[in-house]
Amino acid sequence: xxxxxxxxxxxxxxxxxxxxxxxxxxxxxxxxxxxxxxxxxxxxxxxxxxxxxxxxxxxxxxxxxxxxxxxxxxxxxxxxxxxxxxxxxxxxxxxxxxxxxxxxxxxxxxxxxxxxxxxxxxxxxxxxxxxxxxxxxxxxxxxxxxxxxxxxxxxxxxxxxxxxxxxxxxxxxxxxxxxxxxxxxxxxxxxxxxxxxxxxxxxxxxxxxxxxxxxxxxxxxxxxxxxxxxxxxxxxxxxxxxxxxxxxxxxxxxxxxxxxxxxxxxxxxxxxxxxxxxxxxxxxxxxxxxxxxxxxxxxxxxxxxxxxxxxxxxxxxxxxxxxxxxxxxxx
Numbered sequence: 001x002x003x004x005x006x007x008x009x010x011x012x013x014x015x016x017x018x019x020x021x022x023x024x025x026x027x028x029x030x031x032x033x034x035x036x037x038x039x040x041x042x043x044x045x046x047x048x049x050x051x052x053x054x055x056x057x058x059x060x061x062x063x064x065x066x067x068x069x070x071x072x073x074x075x076x077x078x079x080x081x082x083x084x085x086x087x088x089x090x091x092x093x094x095x096x097x098x099x100x101x102x103x104x105x106x107x108x109x110x111x112x113x114x115x116x117x118x119x120x121x122x123x124x125x126x127x128x129x130x131x132x133x134x135x136x137x138x139x140x141x142x143x144x145x146x147x148x149x150x151x152x153x154x155x156x157x158x159x160x161x162x163x164x165x166x167x168x169x170x171x172x173x174x175x176x177x178x179x180x181x182x183x184x185x186x187x188x189x190x191x192x193x194x195x196x197x198x199x200x201x202x203x204x205x206x207x208x209x210x211x212x213x214x215x216x217x218x219x220x221x222x223x224x225x226x227x228x229x230x231x232x233x234x235x236x237x238x239x240x241x242x243x244x245x246x247x248x249x250x251x252x253x254x255x256x257x258x259x260x261x262x263x264x265x266x267x268x269x270x271x272x273x274x275x276x277x278x279x280x281x282x283x284x285x286x287x288x289x290x291x292x293x294x295x296x297x298x299x300x301x302x303x304x305x306x307x308x309x310x311x312x313x314x315x316x317x318x319x320x321x322x323x324x325x326x327x328x329x330x331x
Contacts, residue, residue: 011036012186012327015217017132017202019045019064022193025313026222027071027127029320035327037127038181039068040208044139044168044201047153049086049095053103060112060136062102065129069116070098073123083123113175130181132202135172139201141165156197159230166200174207182208185217187327190244190251192222192314196231203247212248219248220326222319223256225294225312229273236280237288251287253326255319258290261312268311289326293318 014035016026019042030037041064046054050063070080083098092100098119105115113134120129139152144162149155150169182188193199203209212219223240227233232240237256245251260266260276269275279290295315 013038013181013184014187014189014323014327015040015181015185016189017199017208017212018042018191018193019198019202020067020193021313022191022198022222022224023064024067024071025192025316026189026319026323027068029316029318030323031072031126032317033320033324037072038185039072039127039129040132040178040181040202041065041068041129042198042201043131043133043135043172044137044152044197046138046151047156049099051153052095053099054136057103057107058136059103059106060131060134062099062106063096065116065131066096066098066102068129069119069123069125072125072127072129074126075122075124079123113177128177128181130177131175132178132208133172133205134175135170137168137170137172139197140167140169141196142167152197152201156194160196161230161233163196166196166204168201168204172205174205174211178205179207179211182211182215182217185215187218187220187323188212188215189220189222189323190248192224194228194231195224195240195243200243200247203244209247218253218326218331219251220253220255220323221251222314222323223254224277225257225261225314226269227274227277233273236278237283238280240277252331254283254288255293255322255326256283256288256290257293257314259292259294261294265311289322291318291322293322 011034015038016023017040045061045063050061053059070083073080085097087093087095102115105118106112109115141149141155142165144164149158191199221244223237227235241254293314295313
C-alpha cells in the first residue's frame with residue numbers, strides 16, 4: 001500500500017501532468033474533493049494567442065497555464081470569466097485577457113515562475129500550477145524521411161506518419177518545483193490530451209520521466225476519447241499506454257471511456273479521419289478501468305478563438321469520481 005504522505009487525516013497530494021483542455025477538465029472535477037492539487041503544465045504551446053505573445057514579446061507560453069489557473073481558482077465567477085475572456089475585435093482580437101495578464105506579469109517580475117505565483121494570488125488558487133520547465137523550448141518531430149517539423153502548432157496539424165523522434169529544442173531541465181511535487185505526490189495523473197503535442201512534451205523534459213519512475217505515488221493515465229488523424233490513427237487504449245510507459249515505466253491504473261457519443265458527432269469526426277478510441281483486446285480489470293466518461297455538454301466556439309477545439313470531451317465529474325475511487329484503493 002502506498003501511504004498518504006500528509007498523515008492519516010491530511011489531504012492526499014495529486015499531481016496532474018498535461019496541458020490545455022484535458023488538464024483543465026481533470027482539475028475542474030478533482031477540486032471538488034478534499035485533495036491537494038498541483039498541475040505540471042507543458043511549455044511547448046505556440047498556437048493562437050500564446051504563439052503571438054511568444055513571438056512578439058519573447059515570453060513563455062501562457063495559454064495552458066491560464067486554463068489551469070482558472071480551473072483551480074476560488075475567486076468569484078466574474079474574475080474567472082475575466083481571465084478567460086477573449087477579445088474578438090481590433091488589434092487584440094484572438095487574445096485572452098488571462099494570457100495578456102500572465103505575459104505582463106512576466107515582464108514586470110522578470111520571471112514566468114513569479115508571474116504564475118502572482119496570478120495564483122490574484123485568483124486565490126486552491127492548489128498550485130507549475131510550468132514543467134522555465135526554459136524557452138520548441139517542440140520538434142523527425143520523420144522517417146529525415147524531414148524535421150518544428151513548432152507545436154505546426155506539428156499538431158501535420159502528418160506524423162513515420163514519426164521517428166519527438167524532441168524539444170534546446171533540451172530543457174525540469175522546473176525544480178515540478179520535480180518536488182512529483183516526488184511528494186500520493187498520485188500522479190497523466191492526461192488526457194493530444195499525445196504528441198500536449199502530453200509527451202512534458203515527458204521530454206529532462207528530469208520529469210525520472211521523477212515519475214522514482215516516485216512512490218500511484219501512477220494513473222487517462223486515455224483520450226478520440227484518435228487524431230495522421231497522429232494516432234487506429235490507436236487502441238493499449239497503444240496510448242505503450243507510448244506513455246515507454247517513457248515513464250509501468251502505470252498502476254489506466255482510465256478509458258467505454259461508451260459511444262452521439263452518432264452525429266462520430267460522423268463529424270469520421271469525416272476528419274478520426275474515430276472513438278476503443279478498448280481493443282481484453283483489458284485486465286485490475287489495471288484498466290472503463291466507464292461512461294463522455295460529457296453531454298458540447299462546447300461552442302468562443303468569439304475570437306481561431307483554434308479548432310474538440311467537440312467530444314470528458315465529463316469532469318465522472319472522471320474525477322473514478323480517479324477518487326482509485327485513490328482509495330490499496331495497491
